[in-house]
Amino acid sequence: MRRFFNILDNSNNRTNNFLTIQNTREDIIGELDAIIQYENHLEQTNDERAKETIQDIVKEEMLHVGQLFGLLFSLDPLSKTQFEKGIKEFNKQD
Numbered sequence: 001m002r003r004f005f006n007i008l009d010n011s012n013n014r015t016n017n018f019l020t021i022q023n024t025r026e027d028i029i030g031e032l033d034a035i036i037q038y039e040n041h042l043e044q045t046n047d048e049r050a051k052e053t054i055q056d057i058v059k060e061e062m063l064h065v066g067q068l069f070g071l072l073f074s075l076d077p078l079s080k081t082q083f084e085k086g087i088k089e090f091n092k093q094d
Contacts, residue, residue: 017075020075021072021075021076021079024068024071024072024075025072027068028065028068028069028072031061031064031065031068032065034061035058035061035062035065038054038057038058038061039054039058041054042054042055042058069083
């Protein structure tokens with residue numbers, strides 16, 4: 001997993017809330033990386049049992065992404081606002 005900063009480095013007096021927000025964002029990246037990896041594996045197999053198993057895992061990872069975004073939005077309301085604005089802008093393209 002990528003590390004964008006050292007969570008053990010408290011020299012900058014980071015607040016617990018800040019760390020939790022940043023860790024949540026990092027966890028979202030990790031879940032998205034896992035989805036990409038599993039979907040790549042899915043495309044590389046013809047075994048039906050493997051496909052069913054991997055598809056189930058991908059759905060779980062997507063659920064985790066949703067849970068983590070819920071956490072992020074509750075911790076950082078600005079992220080939620082900007083996310084919702086982005087969706088609205090995307091929908092205007094139709």
